[in-house]
Structures are given as C-alpha cells and as structure tokens.
Amino acid sequence: MSLEFHLNAQDHLKVEDFLSREHSGVSAIVLHTKSAKHQQGAADAAVDKGIDVLYDPRTERLDAPGLTLDGIPGYTGEPYDLAVLASNLGARQKLVDAVLDAHPDSVTMVTPPHFMVRDEREGMLNLALAEATALHTDLPVRPVLTLRARVNQELINRLARDYASAGISSIELRFTPLGGENDGIQKVRSAFAAADVFREQGMRVVLGRSGNVGQAGFALGHVDGFSVGLGQMEHVNHAGDISRQNRPPKLDEDGKRKGGAWQGVYLPGIAATLSMKRARALLEHSDVRTRLGCRIDACGQSLLGPLDDYRSHYMHARAAEVANLLATPEPWRAKRETDRLTRAIELRELVNSSYRADNDPQLNTRTLRSLVDGIEEERTSAVA
Numbered sequence: 001m002s003l004e005f006h007l008n009a010q011d012h013l014k015v016e017d018f019l020s021r022e023h024s025g026v027s028a029i030v031l032h033t034k035s036a037k038h039q040q041g042a043a044d045a046a047v048d049k050g051i052d053v054l055y056d057p058r059t060e061r062l063d064a065p066g067l068t069l070d071g072i073p074g075y076t077g078e079p080y081d082l083a084v085l086a087s088n089l090g091a092r093q094k095l096v097d098a099v100l101d102a103h104p105d106s107v108t109m110v111t112p113p114h115f116m117v118r119d120e121r122e123g124m125l126n127l128a129l130a131e132a133t134a135l136h137t138d139l140p141v142r143p144v145l146t147l148r149a150r151v152n153q154e155l156i157n158r159l160a161r162d163y164a165s166a167g168i169s170s171i172e173l174r175f176t177p178l179g180g181e182n183d184g185i186q187k188v189r190s191a192f193a194a195a196d197v198f199r200e201q202g203m204r205v206v207l208g209r210s211g212n213v214g215q216a217g218f219a220l221g222h223v224d225g226f227s228v229g230l231g232q233m234e235h236v237n238h239a240g241d242i243s244r245q246n247r248p249p250k251l252d253e254d255g256k257r258k259g260g261a262w263q264g265v266y267l268p269g270i271a272a273t274l275s276m277k278r279a280r281a282l283l284e285h286s287d288v289r290t291r292l293g294c295r296i297d298a299c300g301q302s303l304l305g306p307l308d309d310y311r312s313h314y315m316h317a318r319a320a321e322v323a324n325l326l327a328t329p330e331p332w333r334a335k336r337e338t339d340r341l342t343r344a345i346e347l348r349e350l351v352n353s354s355y356r357a358d359n360d361p362q363l364n365t366r367t368l369r370s371l372v373d374g375i376e377e378e379r380t381s382a383v384a
C-alpha cells in the first residue's frame with residue numbers, strides 16, 4: 001500500500017494513460033460511485049500493472065437527505081435511519097446486496113456499505129455491514145471507518161479489536177474534519193494515534209482522502225497508505241459534504257460545479273492545490289514559477305504543464321513524492337517530509353507577502369506547521 005487515487009466522473013482516460021506508463025508510488029485506484037461503468041479502461045490498466053481497484057459506494061451520505069444521492073447504491077429516496085438498520089438484518093442485507101451489485105467486476109478489493117461512526121452502536125452497525133459483505137464475496141474486503149477527528153480512545157480500541165477479530169486485514173480510516181489548512185497538532189496526533197491502534201491489531205491502514213496529513217502519516221509510518229482525488233479530496237469534512245448535498249450545486253467563476261466536483265491545480269512547491277486562476281497567476285510569474293512548478297513528464301517541456309493538464313500533473317507530482325519517500329530508507333523519511341513541508345511553509349509565506357492579489361485568501365500554514373512540529377516531537381522522543 002502507498003498512494004491511492006479516487007477517480008472523479010471524468011478522470012478515467014487520464015488515469016488509464018498514466019497507469020500504462022510510469023506509476024511508481026501508486027498502489028490503488030478507487031472507481032467513481034456513479035461513473036464506474038465508464039472507467040473499465042482505467043481499471044484494466046490498473047489490474048495489468050498489479051495495482052488494486054476499489055469502488056467508492058459513498059453510502060455514508062445516505063443517512064441524511066440530499067438532492068444529489070440518485071445513483072448511490074442502496075438509495076431509496078428516504079434517508080436511512082441507522083437505529084432501524086442496526087435492528088434489521090434483512091434491511092442490512094438489502095443494502096449490502098445493492099453495494100455488491102454496484103461493484104464492477106474489475107475490482108480487486110470490496111468496499112462494504114458504511115456510515116459515519118459517532119458512537120459504539122454505529123461502530124457495531126458498520127462492522128455488521130462489513131461482515132455481511134465478506135460473507136458474499138471471495139475478494140478481500142476493506143471497510144471504511146469515518147470517525148470524528150478527536151475520537152474517544154475507548155471506541156477506537158473497541159473497533160480495532162472487533163474488526164481484527166472479524167478477520168478484517170485492511171481498513172480505510174477517515175477522520176472528520178481533518179486535512180484542511182487549519183488543523184492543530186492535537187488533532188493530527190490523535191488521528192495518527194488512532195491509526196496506530198488499528199496497526200497494532202495487525203491491520204493495514206489507509207488514511208482516506210488526506211493530502212499533506214496522509215503523506216506525513218505515511219512518512220512517519222503511522223499508516224500504510226493514503227488517498228486523494230485528482231486535484232481534490234485532500235481532506236475530509238463529513239458535515240460539510242452532508243450540508244452541501246442538500247443544496248443545489250453552486251457554480252464557481254468558470255461556471256463549474258464547486259464542492260465535490262471542484263478540481264484544482266496542485267503546486268508541489270507550496271504543497272497546495274489552488275484554483276486554476278490562482279495557479280495560473282503564480283505559474284506565469286517569472287519570480288516564482290520555477291520554485292512552484294514541476295519538471296516531470298510533459299511539465300518538463302513547459303512550466304505551465306500543471307495548467308494544461310492538471311490531472312496528469314496531479315498524478316505524476318503526487319506519485320513522485322511518494323516514490324521518493326519509498327526510495328528513502330525508513331529512518332530518513334521523516335526528515336525528508338519535514339524538509340518538504342518546511343520549504344512549503346516558507347514559499348507560502350513568500351506568496352502571501354509578495355504574490356497575492358487583493359481578493360486572494362492568505363495561504364494558511366497552520367496544518368503544515370502542526371505536521372512539522374509533530375514530526376519533530378516524534379523524532380525527539382525516538383532519540384531520547
């Protein structure tokens with residue numbers, strides 16, 4: 001396990017091309033909830049290269065009303081009542097069947113239906129769904145657990161024990177809200193500690209939808225892998241997703257849908273994904289373009305490469321960072337990650353002070369600082 005890419009509805013051709021060429025650092029792709037049937041080419045390319053293929057059932061949205069839930073497996077038109085689902089074996093089986101049916105044949109690992117876990121009962125409901133799924137497939141099952149970022153330790157211990165006893169060998173953890181630009185060190189530490197508990201039970205852990213936090217956790221060995229979308233899904237905000245699904249889609253300045261479908265341009269130098277407009281302004285500026293840009297593949301011919309093909313750029317830039325970590329002996333990975341984050345903090349500050357238009361928001365550095373401090377803390381205690 002290492003880096004995993006979630007596909008958006010339109011990403012599959014670029015993913016297929018990318019995987020057919022150089023793809024070190026990438027261990028899995030996750031097919032789109034509603035568009036998986038058009039993503040067979042990407043799935044075939046992945047299987048051909050020994051990369052896992054998963055499917056994102058997105059059922060964590062189904063216990064709340066929404067205007068965009070049509071096409072999610074198990075959607076009935078009415079929000080699920082989790083208390084009823086917990087008490088009704090038949091209803092759970094129906095949901096499991098719908099999710100299994102929605103999985104394309106090309107998947108190599110099955111994702112059971114799942115809901116956000118706020119308490120023990122919802123944890124046990126998720127486990128029951130995972131076990132029911134495992135009974136109906138010969139493929140390995142990898143459940144998703146969405147938990148509060150500051151989750152109670154007893155609940156984590158109980159879930160890790162129970163999932164391990166049920167024979168689950170790998171799991172995707174999502175912490176909400178986590179991975180935005182304003183996370184404090186306590187929150188990051190708590191997520192990494194929770195991942196450790198699952199790993200101590202023998203499970204492989206992927207930190208789901210997590211950009212810089214996922215990469216730092218991977219560098220430090222708290223998680224076996226992490227996932228991102230292409231220019232999106234670098235953080236988790238479950239409450240935000242739920243409130244957004246109930247509103248008619250908002251449009252950005254280019255008339256594109258904001259929110260889940262927003263895809264930005266990744267600038268490796270500042271370790272951030274920005275709007276096309278802002279990324280363009282920075283990459284066109286001769287003062288900073290070489291420090292922010294990318295020289296991999298097609299970006300080698302033009303520093304505007306990330307704008308011309310943000311999808312391919314996103315994949316090669318992210319994958320290269322992970323491949324570099326993998327090529328670094330484990331004891332040195334934390335240092336390498338600290339260097340990357342420190343450079344990004346300095347460059348963000350430079351952009352804020354000298355290359356920011358009046359209506360551009362400041363590039364926040366709190367999460368990056370928390371990660372740097374957290375890494376430093378762990379290195380110090382490892383030496384002590």
Ligand SMILES: [Zn+2]
Nearest residue numbers: 294296299313
């Ligand atoms: Zn690039």
